[in-house]
Amino acid sequence: MPTRLRQTAMGVLIGLTVMAAPLARAESLLRDAGVEHALNNLARPLLTAAGLPANRTQVYVVNDTSLNAYVVNSRAIFINAGLILRMQSAAQLQSVIAHETAHIANGHFARRGLNAQAARNATAVGIALGVAAGAAAGNPGAGAGIALGAQNSARRVFYGHTREEETAADKSGLRFMARAGVDPHALAEVLTIFEGQEDMLPxxxxxxxxxxxxxxxxxxxxxxxxxxxxxxxxDREDAEYWFARAKMKLSAYLRSPSYTLTRIKAKDQSDAALIGRALAYFKTPDLGAARAQMDALLARHPDDAYLQELSGWIELESGQVAPAIAAYARAAELAPKEPLILAGYGRALLAENNRDADARALEILEKARDRDRYDSRLLRDLSVAYARAGKDGLASLATAERYALQGQMNDAALHAQRAAGRLPTGSPAWARAQDVIRATEQNQRR
Ligand SMILES: [Zn+2]
Structure with a gap:
């Protein structure tokens, strides 16, 4: 079953250019506002139960069909798409989040076992973190230092956790679940699912x-x-609702329309079912049928920013620029601080291809970038917006930061050098270019 799932997902992935980074590398993050919002809703009570600030740690989906979840620092919990798709209840997914939260709360970051992919992810994201931190502090050196630290933690991820750390994380995780009102037995269910993996060839x-x-x-x-x-x-209703939305959206993105449509029962009129059908019809492609599902959803929840965003995304990907801009504008109005929604709005405005819309797009994309440095698609759009505005140095800087985020350090160095040459020496943007150059040099020395 896992193998077939992998093949199915990979087959569809080739045709899917939006969720994954345009270069569609296997280790990319799947950045989606609706999915992340749902997962953060599931994580929040567990982070609170662990005594951690609930807004500091974000859940990210890794574009990988294998079963895995890991942490590299206190800022992020990474969960593979494949794991989310295998979970049968909100409590099961929350048990994985609780276990990873426990690794954060107990301060152990992985030392043994994981795959090289996880290490590359950690490195790429860590470098972005470092670059962002250096820029925020106005101190280019700080960025480089943090980037180096990130690489050390990447190495730790590569080696995985000790058995003692696992036992401790299980124990703490179970306590966090109970405190948050999640049935702790769900972790045993998940371990049983993983146990099936042990029979597979090495x-x-x-x-x-x-x-x-x-x-x-x-x-x-x-x-x-x-x-x-x-x-x-x-009350578990909320958790089950957000779990169903996240899982369905991810599934419908990654799998073929026929897979999705045959698995949703005809009489199922839940929000998740409508989301699944909307995406499946969009991919068919049948924009009319997709719109009918979205209209029904938005009639139920006119103020749901994430549904407005989905509507905008479907319109934009279908080449319908005007309705896309309208839907994204509404989404951005409802969630003005949500970077992934702002990024989509900026992308839609860029698609209009006129001077006024370009200027508006640049303003919005910069706002999104200031709130979220891990969105490679956003950085690509930002680079286009800068280039159209004749700001070539900033365009090169955005490109350099995108490559650094994707772990393509040679390309990052090349564009950062170009940016540094075009930007006023000593300016904040110039300093960020220096951060990227320094991070790529450290990467080479590693
Ligand atoms: Zn663990």
């Missing part, structure tokens, strides 16, 4: 199984601890 084994050693002892310990805990009273 090369086939999913990375999560390798980094999170599974044993009868571990499963027994988790079940015993779960039995002893009484979850706090909580």
């Amino acid at each position: 090369g086939r084994k999913d990375p999560y199984a390798q980094s999170h050693p599974m044993s009868r002892d571990r499963l027994r310990a988790v079940a015993l601890t779960a039995d002893a805990l009484t979850p706090a009273d909580s």
Whole structure:
């Protein structure tokens, strides 16, 4: 089953140019406002239960069909798309988030076992973090220092966790779940799903199984601890709702329309079902049918920024620029601080291809970039917006930062050098170009 899933998803991925970075590298993050909003809703009560500031840690989806989840620092929990698609309930997905939250709360970052892909991700994102931090502090050196630290943590990820850390993370994670009103037995269910992976050939084994050693002892310990805990009273309806939305949206993005449409029951009129159908019809492509689903959704939830965003995305990808701009404008009005929505709005305005819209796009894309440095699609659009405005140095800088984010350090160095040559020496943008140059040099020395 996992193998077939992998083939199906990969087959569809080739035709999917929007969610993945345009270069469609396997280790890219799947950045989507609606999916991340849903996952952060699931993570928030667990982060709070762990005593962590709920807004500091964001959940990111890795464009990978294998079962894996990991942390590299306290800022991000990475979950593979494949893992989310295998989860059968909000509680199961939350048990994975709780376990990773426990690694953050306990301060252990991975040391053993993971795949090189995870390490590359960590490096790329870490460098972006470093670049951003240096720019924010107005100190180019700070960025480079943090980037180096990020590479060290990338190396730790590569080596995975110790068994003791796993046991501790299971225990703490279960406590966080109970405190947040999530049934702790869900972790035992997830471990049972992973246990099936152990029978596979060594090369086939999913990375999560390798980094999170599974044993009868571990499963027994988790079940015993779960039995002893009484979850706090909580209404689970919300969690199940956001889980269904995230899973369906991801599934419909990654899988073929026929797969999606045959699996949604005809009488299912839930929001998730409508989202799934809208995406499947869009990919068919049948814009009329996709619009009918979106109209029904928006009639139910006219003020849901993430549904407005989905509507804008479908219109834009279908070449309908005017309705795309209208939907994104509404989404941005409803969620003015959501960088992925602002990025989509800017992209739609750029598609209009006139001077006024370009100027507006540049303003919005810069706002999005200031709030989110991990969106390579945004950086690509920003570079176009700068180039159209005749700001060639800033265009090169955006390109350099995009390559650094994607882990393509030679290209990053090339464009950062070009940017540094075009920008006024000592200006903040020039300093950011120096950050990228320094980070790429450290990457070479590694
Ligand atoms: Zn772990």
